[in-house]
Amino acid sequence: MPPAPPCSGSTWPDAEHPATAPGRCLALGKVPEAEERIGRLQDTVWDAVRDPNMRELSLAVTGPGQRIVTVRKRKMTVNGAGCEARDADCETEAVTQWSRANSGIAASLTPAGEDSQIALTCSLLTLNGITCRFRAAKRPSEEPTIFTLAGFPKNSPSRWVSLDSDLAGRLGAGTQFEDFDG
Numbered sequence: 001m002p003p004a005p006p007c008s009g010s011t012w013p014d015a016e017h018p019a020t021a022p023g024r025c026l027a028l029g030k031v032p033e034a035e036e037r038i039g040r041l042q043d044t045v046w047d048a049v050r051d052p053n054m055r056e057l058s059l060a061v062t063g064p065g066q067r068i069v070t071v072r073k074r075k076m077t078v079n080g081a082g083c084e085a086r087d088a089d090c091e092t093e094a095v096t097q098w099s100r101a102n103s104g105i106a107a108s109l110t111p112a113g114e115d116s117q118i119a120l121t122c123s124l125l126t127l128n129g130i131t132c133r134f135r136a137a138k139r140p141s142e143e144p145t146i147f148t149l150a151g152f153p154k155n156s157p158s159r160w161v162s163l164d165s166d167l168a169g170r171l172g173a174g175t176q177f178e179d180f181d182g
Contacts (some may be wrong), residue, residue: 034136034144038180041119041146043132045111047122058127061098062091074108090131092150095124096163117131121148121163129159134180151178 002028048054059108060078067078081094099106099121111117116138120133131151138144147164160179 015144031136031138031144033138034146034180037115037146038134038136039124039145041112041115042181043060044110044115044119045122045126045132048110048119049126054175055127057109058095058124060151061124062094062128071109076105082112086129086154088150088154091128092125092130092161095121095128095130099124115146118146120147127152129154132153133160135162136180 005131051071053069056067057069057076057078060069060080062083064082066082067080069076069078078098081097083090083094100177101115102120103117106116107113108121108122110116112119118134122134125132126149129130131154133149133151134146135149136144138145147162149160149162152159152161
């Protein structure tokens with residue numbers, strides 16, 4: 001079988017993406033219906049990144065041991081994942097798992113409505129030095145879905161990994177994707 005052609009034009013390489021076979025590309029288009037929500041998410045992440053208590057939370061989630069952290073008048077006991085410094089894989093997994101396990105408090109930490117968990121995940125990733133990006137996906141006649149991508153390696157990402165690994169597979173053919181910076 002001949003090798004897959006390289007991505008070009010409006011395609012985006014995504015070997016990690018479950019909707020594409022290794023070496024294939026996703027077609028990117030425009031999802032204008034998501035722009036307002038993405039704007040709110042970007043504002044929420046920016047506010048969270050400037051909050052020193054959120055920085056403390058991000059370190060508690062990825063660091064060693066147990067810490068008591070207060071963010072926006074909410075006191076939490078956080079069991080850290082014990083990641084080594086600059087271990088982006090460990091930090092990404094720890095942030096993703098903690099955000100999912102604590103989705104009930106996401107709205108009080110990052111008030112972004114229905115997108116609070118996405119904003120929380122992106123904020124904690126950013127505070128750990130991992131570049132975050134949002135991807136909007138839309139099927140015909142449906143509301144857009146937004147999910148988070150993490151960029152690797154730290155500081156100069158060249159590979160983007162979806163943190164909701166089964167989402168694109170559920171969206172299926174005919175889905176338009178558009179990426180936005182976190």
